[in-house]
Amino acid sequence: MxxxxxxxxxxxxxxxxxxxxxxxxxxxxxxxxxxxxxxxxxxxxxxxxxxxxxxxxxxxxxxxxxxxxxxxxxxxxxxxxxxxxxxxxxxxxxxxxxxxxxxxxxxxxxxxxxxxxxxxxxxxxxxxxxxxxxxxxxxxxxxxxxxxxxxxxxxxxxxxxxxxxxxxxxxxxxxxxxxxxxxxxxxxxxxxxxxxxxxxxxxxxxxxxxxxxxxxxxxxxxxxxxxxxxxxxxxxxxxxxxxxxxxxxxxxxxxxxxxxxxxxxxKPTIIGTSNLISGVYGVCAGFEKHVARAAETFEIEPRDIWKELARVNAVAGQEDLIIEVANRLRKGVVA
CATH class of the missing domain: 3.20.20.70 (Aldolase class I)
Structure with missing residues (x-):
């Protein structure tokens, strides 16, 4: 074939x-x-x-x-x-x-x-x-x-x-x-x-x-x-x-x-822990850099952002949602 x-x-x-x-x-x-x-x-x-x-x-x-x-x-x-x-x-x-x-x-x-x-x-x-x-x-x-x-x-x-x-x-x-x-x-x-x-x-x-x-x-x-x-x-x-x-x-x-x-x-391409977690949760791979920045800005764990993005069914193109999710997590709004 x-x-x-x-x-x-x-x-x-x-x-x-x-x-x-x-x-x-x-x-x-x-x-x-x-x-x-x-x-x-x-x-x-x-x-x-x-x-x-x-x-x-x-x-x-x-x-x-x-x-x-x-x-x-x-x-x-x-x-x-x-x-x-x-x-x-x-x-x-x-x-x-x-x-x-x-x-x-x-x-x-x-x-x-x-x-x-x-x-x-x-x-x-x-x-x-x-x-x-x-x-x-x-x-x-x-x-x-x-x-x-x-x-x-x-x-x-x-x-x-x-x-x-x-x-x-x-x-x-x-x-x-x-x-x-x-x-x-x-x-x-x-x-x-x-x-x-x-x-x-x-x-x-x-x-x-x-x-x-x-x-x-x-x-x-x-x-x-x-x-x-x-x-x-x-x-x-x-x-x-x-x-x-x-x-x-x-x-x-x-x-x-x-x-x-x-x-x-x-530039080497590797499977970082954040990449692995995003794959486990099924969140768009293109979010990686946005999640890393948000985690640093709001002083929270990247895995928590990935988990919440998965919960709300975030899709490609919703990069702005990452900041909203990180902000909610920082305030303890999300269960």
Whole structure:
């Protein structure tokens, strides 16, 4: 079976360094990995197009600057973008298309696919590949995810990717949810893992074994929280299990070695205790830095914030809620 490898190092990885990837970093990375066989390289602010802000973190460069840089330096791998309605506007899709983006991924919280309909209406008319994405999918059953994914397919999605945004999956839950979508959707299904429980590679393999044909991975796992599936390890494991990825593993390893000075390689990605706790509680991995700051400011334990965020079902994009939760905990308001 063939697997398309989707690389969001230059998007999800932005979370790890406060969205401060430079155009020099983007240029160096794209030049190094172009030709390694990666199906698509995704670029942008950690929360996608239009998300650079005080609340979520300001990017060093505009969406246009980042995408134009990547487009100039990718000739073999496709260029992809991530959009979340509310952060991104329809005009952001138009800009991405003008620059020459090949793959548009439209994302929503796992139970809010309805919010993507108007975005699909516009994007599907632009002659690009348009994929649907459901985030924080540990928060919904396989049946609910199928219902929500079917909506995005109805809107025009040519593929659906489930994101384990909190790094809370295990191989059993991965197989259950991916398998149900593969059985019923009729379009390719993808999987995007985080490594909070140390299971990202195992979960990605379980997704492939359940029928997923698109897998996300980032160089050295560079990404939010404990990081993503480690790209090069995932490719090696898939090769061991006789999947065809089109990736030249040794060329990819050489690319990693050539990028010693840029963040995806220079910044180590580890599973810290806070990452582990967020995975146990099932809270968005991208909250890590916000929780750490709030814990220090309000002089409370990070684990208490993670626990309360889980109790109130906080979802990606609700970074402002972290301060509110920390303040309540400090005052002893929360039981």
């Amino acid at each position: 063939s697997i398309q490898i989707y690389d969001p190092t230059l998007r999800d990885g932005n979370h790890a360094i406060g969205h401060k990837l430079s155009t020099s970093d983007i240029q160096a990375y794209c030049r190094a990995v172009d030709g390694c066989g990666l199906w698509c390289v995704e670029v942008g602010h950690g929360n996608g197009l239009g998300a650079s802000s005080l609340q979520l973190g300001r990017a060093t460069h505009s969406d246009r600057e980042q995408l134009e840089c990547a487009r100039e330096n990718l000739s073999q791998s496709r260029l992809g973008v991530h959009l979340i309605p509310g952060f991104a506007k329809i005009s952001d899709i138009r800009t991405a298309v003008e620059i020459g983006v090949d793959v548009i991924r439209l994302a929503s919280h796992c139970t809010e696919a309805d919010l993507t309909e108007s975005y699909f209406d516009f994007a599907c008319g632009q002659g690009k590949l348009v994929h649907g994405v459901l985030m924080m999918t540990h928060m919904a059953s396989a049946e609910v995810l199928l219902e929500q994914a079917a909506k995005q397919v109805k809107y025009g999605a040519s593929a659906i990717t489930l994101m384990d945004s909190a790094g809370s999956y295990d191989p059993r839950s991965t197989a259950e949810k991916i398998g149900l979508l593969v059985k019923h959707l009729g379009v390719p299904v993808g999987f995007h893992a985080h490594n909070n429980l140390g299971l990202a590679v195992a979960n990605s393999l379980a997704a492939a074994q359940a029928g997923a044909t698109i897998l996300d991975g980032t160089m050295r796992g560079f990404g939010a929280g404990a990081g993503n599936t480690q790209l090069e390890v995932m490719c090696a494991v898939l090769e061991r299990y006789d999947y065809e990825t089109g990736v030249d593993l040794f060329k990819l390893c050489a690319a990693i070695d050539s990028l010693a000075e840029i963040p995806p390689v220079a």
